[in-house]
Amino acid sequence: MKIKEIIGYLESIAPPALQESYDNSGLLVGNKGKKAKGAIICLDSTEEVIDEAIEKGCNLVIAHHPIIFKGLKRLTGNNYIERTVLKAIKNDIAIYAIHTNLDNVLENGVNSKIAALLNLEKTSVLAPKQNLKKLEITVPVDNSDGVRKALYEAGAGWSGREEEVSYASLGVRYNNGDGVPGLKIEFHFPSNATGSILGCLTELQSEIDLSYNIHAIENQQTGVGSGLVGELEEAMEEMDFLKMLKKNMDAGVVKYTALQDKKIKRVALCGGSGGFLLPAAKAAGADIFITADYKYHEYFDADGDLIIADIGHYESEQFTKQLLFDILSDKFPNFALHLTEVNTNPVNYL
Incomplete structure (x- = not known):
């Protein structure tokens, strides 16, 4: 089986045309015509992940985040991006990224994985693309x-x-x-x-x-867009839900705004940096909006309408690795797939 067959299947689920204009999803390094020997699935492709691919005999790294996001003007090894790309090239390892196109699909997407972990029902896209x-x-x-x-x-x-x-x-x-x-x-x-x-x-x-x-x-593209909104089968007390959120998402910390003294039933969420969707979450009648990368002054925008809960960027998307592993394992059961054992989260907590 060639690398292009794996890419083709992933792109049938999350077509590259659905990525945001600023994104750089797709094959970033390597030749898709090469035979696929094995793949490492990760959130971020780093030097350590490339080392892991070498050790396990894999010639494909499938990452959620593109290691090359802006144009590279030189390859001198002066930063982690250049070093990662150079190491991949020297060892004939392809790097493929599936980023906002996977964020923007409802079925088998990043947000649907979070919704499943939180046991949400009646899910739909929070902000459908128009x-x-x-x-x-x-x-x-x-x-x-x-x-x-x-x-x-x-x-x-x-x-x-x-x-x-x-x-x-x-x-x-x-x-x-x-x-x-x-x-x-x-x-x-x-x-x-x-x-x-x-x-x-x-x-x-x-x-x-x-x-x-x-x-x-x-x-509107009803199955395509940013974020997700869904409902719990039974409404939960606010603090009970926040504790469940922290546990199920394996978050080191949950930052949240003032409680509203009412049960949580309707939940809006967006993996990664989703603060731009707060107006949509309010319009959808959400009791809580879960995302990451909120800045201090932005928390005030909750304004008593709902709870904003920031669980961290890595934490909100870490289960994307398992999502991709399951998708590919079902399609290619005899292919050597590996979840990375490297912790690529650059943030640590005391």
Whole structure:
């Protein structure tokens, strides 16, 4: 099995087109055409993780956070990023990151894993993405399968819960008065896939007689977006819930705002840095909003409407490793997968 088969399966669950514009998910180091010998799954790819991959005979590291987030201008080994990348290259180890695209899917996503740990029910995306576009393309019938496949690979056809979704209707294409059977195919796609789709269309037009239109639409992607909201089966006392949160999330500390003197039933959450979702949590009627990386003055924004609970960035996403391990183990049961034994959390607690 080649590395690209593993990547392809992960991207069928969390398409790269769903990542945020600032992100750098995808294959960062290595050749996806190489045979996969084994994989280490981690939250952060570090020098120690690369050493672990070498020791265990793995040539693929699958991380949640991209080790290369901003452009590298040099590789001199002067910092941990450059040293990690250099060590991976020297030892022919590929590094793949699956970050905000995994954050932004409801099913098998980062936030759904947290929701499961907290026993939440009736879950939905807290802030669904609205930046959908629609592609309408008309092609000769004989070319339709190839065109559809190419556009799927470019990021078209994501419905929010399923990939590779399209709709087709048969008609007649007229060119200079001559009519030939044609197929009109429609796809939805996230706006940040526009560039790759336009590139694909340009390439297709050099080979096939086709026409297309792209429209912005107002539909929400119900299964795609930031954060999650759900409910407990039975409401809990505030302090009981906070203790359960700390235990189940294996958090060293939970920082929280003033208690509201009411039971907790509706819970909003976002793994990682989710403070930007506080207005959405309030609008959703949440009793508590769980996330990480809150700054001192931002805690005042709770303003008596709910409890803000900061459990730490690493703590909120640490179970993503197990999520990815389970996803890949189910698909590739005979492949050598390893959860990293390296603690990559840079924060310690007394």
